[in-house]
Amino acid sequence: MKTITVRYFALFREQAGVDEETLTLEAKTAADVFEFTKPKHGSAEPSGHCKVAINDVMADWSTPVEDGDTVLLFPPVAGG
Amino acid sequence: MIRVTTDPIDPDVLRRELFDPAAGGYCAFEGWVRNENEGHTVLRLEYEAYEPVAVTEGEKILVEAAKKFSHLQAYCVHRTGLLEVGECAVWVGVASAHRDEAFRACRYIIDELKHRLPIWKKEHYSDGHSGWVNCERCAEHAHSVS
Numbered sequence: 001m002k003t004i005t006v007r008y009f010a011l012f013r014e015q016a017g018v019d020e021e022t023l024t025l026e027a028k029t030a031a032d033v034f035e036f037t038k039p040k041h042g043s044a045e046p047s048g049h050c051k052v053a054i055n056d057v058m059a060d061w062s063t064p065v066e067d068g069d070t071v072l073l074f075p076p077v078a079g080g
Numbered sequence: 081m082i083r084v085t086t087d088p089i090d091p092d093v094l095r096r097e098l099f100d101p102a103a104g105g106y107c108a109f110e111g112w113v114r115n116e117n118e119g120h121t122v123l124r125l126e127y128e129a130y131e132p133v134a135v136t137e138g139e140k141i142l143v144e145a146a147k148k149f150s151h152l153q154a155y156c157v158h159r160t161g162l163l164e165v166g167e168c169a170v171w172v173g174v175a176s177a178h179r180d181e182a183f184r185a186c187r188y189i190i191d192e193l194k195h196r197l198p199i200w201k202k203e204h205y206s207d208g209h210s211g212w213v214n215c216e217r218c219a220e221h222a223h224s225v226s
Binding site for chain 2: 009010011051053056058072077078079080
C-alpha cells in the first residue's frame, strides 16, 4: 500500500468536493490513481483526455507512483 | 518568458518587453473573451490555472519555438480569475529579424499553450448555468447550476 496525496482541479475539484486528499491505496502507476479516484471526480472520460503531473512535473499515465508522491489530476484543459 | 496573472493584460506594455535592436518584425496574438459558444450566450469566463506546472510547461513551449523558428524574443501572459466579455485572456508576442518566423512562432506558441497548459475555463451563461469548456463529457453534471 502507498500513501498518495491527490490534488483535483477545475471540474474534478468540484466533483470531488475537495482540493486534495491523502489516500492509501494499491497503485503502481498514475493511471491506477486515476482509476481509484474515478468515483470521486466522476470522470467518464478515458484518462487519455485528461493530463497528470506527479510532484509538479508533467507525467504519463504509465509513470510509476511512489509512496509519498503528490498526483495532480487535470481534467481536459482549455487555455486561451 | 511566460507569466500567469490575475491582473489585466496590457499589450502596449508587454510589447515593449520584446524590443530588440535586431528585430525587424513583431507579431502578437490576443485571445479575447467572446460572448457566445456553441449556441450559449456567454456573460463571462472564469479561468483557473495551476501556475507551477503552467509556467514550467509554458517555458518548455517557448524553448521549443525558439529552436524551431529562431526568433529573437517571445513572451506570453495568461489571465486567471473572472473575465468579462472583451477582456484579453491570453497574449503571445514574438519579435524576430523577419516577419515569417514571428508569424509562425506566434501560431505555434498559442496552439501549444491551449493544448498543454493546465488552464481551465468555466463559461457563465445568460441563463444562469455554467460549464467547464472541453469537459462536457467528463461527468454527468458538467453543466451544473452555478
